[in-house]
Amino acid sequence: MPNNVTENVSEIFGSKVFNSGVMRKRLPKHIYASLLKTMKEDLPLEENVAEVVANAMKDWALELGATHYTHWFQPMTGVTAEKHDSFISPTDDGKVIMEFSGKELIKGEPDASSFPSGGLRATFEARGYTAWDPTSYAFIKGSTLCIPTIFCSYSGEVLDKKTPLLRSMEALDTHARRVLKLFGKDVKKVTSTIGAEQEYFLIERDMYKKRKDLILTGRTLFGAKPPKGQEMETHYFGRIRGRVANYMAELDRELWSLGIASKTRHNEVAPAQHEMAPIFTNTNVATDNNQLTMEFMQRVAYRHDLACLLHEKPFEGVNGSGKHNNFSMSTDTGENLLTPGDNPVENKQFLLFLCATIEAVYKYSEMLRISVANAGNDHRLGANEAPPAIVSVFLGEQLTAALKSIETGKPVTAAKDLVMELGVKSLPKFIIDATDRNRTSPFAFTGNKFEYRMLGSNQSISGPNITLNTIVADVLSDYADILEKADNFDSALDALLQKSVTENKNVVFNGNNYSEEWVEEAARRGLPNLKTTPEALSEFTSEKNIGLFDRHNIFTPTEMESRQTILLEEYSKTINIEALTMLSLAKREISPAVLTYTKEVIDTLSAKKACGATIDVSAETTLAERLSTLFGEFIKSIDNLEKTLAAAEECDSAQTEANYFCEKVIPAMNEVRVTADSLEEIVAEKYWPFPTYEDILFYV
Structure with missing residues (x-):
């Protein structure tokens, strides 16, 4: 890696992206203006634009070493998909030329039969379409030009995950502009903006390769608590180790080249855990x-061994990983509406x-919980490291007082800037923020945005933001309906605000979301507590939720039912894979290791007994008995898991x-793990078949 990477950031940034700067240089002025209008104002693409853009895009990609192109899309698997086609086109003289047409830019036809559809498509119905999303820049990955696209079936x-996200953004835009017009502002576009902080773990690749559970499921299915975990609280914001710093530097360089504004990097709470945060x-x-x-x-990690x-919870007993989804709304004039x-x-x-x-959060709290529901996140939510499954809103003292004033009609004292005095003359003075931060809140206001903290590390942020955009759009639509009909806007606005504050105050909570007292208080307030993914997903197709998404043209009722099925099946498949992996490790790796060590203990016991009655064999006897008892419980738990798993086939x-x-x-599964972890604590290290937590989490 070049030593002058910091000097070249401005050159690196966006160098692999077909962005506005590249378009301005390579496209005719009228084509560029037309495409820019499509991107900024969501206007239909003019017919003559695609062919010109395709040719310019191809020439740019070839100059950067690309040989192929792909329609890059996001099916319901939660990961991205791509099928690569080369630019080559054979000529009559046995050579090739490099071609890329407007038709190839606009539309692709991947096989749709092997992607999750939740019953929308029969297996034999294979045709699907990808269509260019001109509002997201094309980019180069390796030797391939990647074109962001939507993905739909032959019958539409x-x-x-992209199509409904775009629809939800249009819904928010429509109703936010209706409201702003009443305030005398004629803006062209309102869009939601997101800054998605990403938590992750880094471990030695050699350790990873020795843990089949990590390879197959993303998390450790076994692992006794290490002597040291995160108790000392020294890792959070601690010195970044050289090897990790090198990884982070290369990751930044890769992301910057793709136009991703990676801004912040630091150590997280758990050992071997880190975080990256981009600009909105x-x-x-x-x-x-x-x-x-x-x-x-993951790519860059591989290069650094x-x-x-x-995964949301790769290690039991230490913090899991989430994604903090910082949500706001902005106009095309640059105004942040929050x-x-x-x-x-x-x-x-x-x-x-x-x-x-x-109001949107209170009215549709079940849907917000559903949007972050998966098997991995169930291990994390409410585990004293992440918000609980109860959805509430943190506002802080100043805004809570403001809303209280609206509710009661009594004036509130305007907040004054407070200066932090630290008692040391040489230290600078600074203004204290209006509110503290509440790290336990699932949906916290943090100055000019809401931080939605329930998302799991591994999930696409599309689903949660489809929900956020749609529920806020829904309430704004109601507000606009009321205010547009009002004879007196100001008095109608005051009445509307008072009504909203009074009716939705139960969702506002500024205290400790981890406490048992809050769980009881939330129940008294009528806030739902959907603790598990199946419990949450059972609410997905409620009449209220179907009406919400159908009303704003995000999903049809049939598409809602299909997504519920996909998510439920994904949950069951995930647990099934974990259970099968656990059984394999338990029977083929842990059991032989325990038996081998037990034999050594018994052989030692027998040898000492043979030496005569005066030799104390109580320690060996106790250890042998403990091993035998635990191993017996272990085998019983394995048998029980096998029988339990087999019975799942009877579900209808x-x-x-x-x-x-x-x-x-x-x-x-938990029964198997508890016994196995107890065995790990007494079986000699050289016999244990895979790396332990202390081996994995505390690498140099």
Whole structure:
């Protein structure tokens, strides 16, 4: 890696992206203006534009060493998909020329039969379409030009995560502009913006390769608590080790070249855990960027003989990994609609958008919980490291007081800037923020945005942001309906704000979300507590949720049912793979290791007994008995898991099967693990068949 990487950042950034700067240089002015209008104002693409853009895109890609192109899309698997085609076109003289047409840019035809459809498509119905998304820049990965696209079936059903995201952004834009027009602002576009902080683990690749559970499931299915975990709290924001720093530097370089504004990097709470945070961008681009970020985290780790773990809970007993989804709304004029201003109490426009977001969270809290539900995240949510499954909103003292004033009609004292005095003359003074941060809140206001902290590390941010955009759009639509009909806008606005604050205040909570008292208080407030993925997904197709997404043209009722099926099946398949992997490791690796060590202990016991009655053999006897007892329990737990798993085949629906895996299979797996971890603590290290937590988490 060049030593002058910091000097070249401006040259590196976006160097592999067909962005506005490249378009301006390579496209005719009228073509560039037309495409820019499509990107910025969501206008239909003019027919003559695609052919010109395709040719310019091809020439640019060839200059950067590309030989192939692909329609890069995001099916319901949660990862990206791509089919590569070369630019070559044979000529009559036995040579080739490099060609790329507007038709090839706009449309592709991948096989749709092998992607999840939730019953929307029969297996034999193979045709699907990808269509260019001109609002997200094409980029080069390796030797391939990647063109972001949507993905749908031959008959038009949505089979991807991008199409509904774009629809939800249009819904938010439509109704936010309706509201802003009432405030006298005629903006051309409102878009949600996202900054997706990404947590991850880095471990030695050699250790990773020796753990089949990590390879097959992404998490350790066995592992006794190490002598040292995260108790000393020295890793968080600690010195970044040289090897990790080199990894982070190369990762930044790769991301910058793809136009991803990687801004912050630091050690996280758990040993071997880290975080990367990008600068905000519009939600569609942020979603594409986060998919690329996860891919390159793992690619770059491989080059450094490391493995990057993105599972929500790779190690029991230490913090898992999440994704902090920082959400706001901005206009094309650059105004952040969630900026309070100097006096939030008097900023009625801000208060309206704030109340709309709070009301949306309260009204559709089940849907927000559903949007982050998966098998991995169930291990993390509510485990004193992440928000609980109860959805609430943190506002801080100043905004809570402002809303209280709206509710009661009593004035609130305007907040004054407070200066931090540290008692040392040489230290600078600075203004204290209006509110503290609440790291336990699932949905916290943090200055000019909401931080949605329930997302799992491994999941696409598309689903949660489809939900956020749609629920906020829904409430803004209601607000606009009321205010557009009002004879007196100001009095109608005041009445609307008071009604919203009064009816939705139960969702606001500024305390400790980890406490048992909050669980009881939330129940009294009527806030749902959907603790597991199957429990949450059972609410997916409620009448309220189907109406929400159908009303805003995000999903049809049939598409909602298909997604519920896909998510339930994904949950069951995940647990099934974990259980089968656990059985394989238990029977083929742990059991032989325990038996070998037990034989050594018994052989030592027999040898000492043979030496005469005066030799004390109590230690060996106790150890042999303990090993035999635990191993007997271990075998029984294995047998029980096998029987429990086999019975899952009798389930007659996706929901019933997911419930069974949650309620029966997971407890059976836990029994196997508890006994195995107890055995790990007494079996000699040289006999244990794979690296332990202390081996994995504390590498140099």
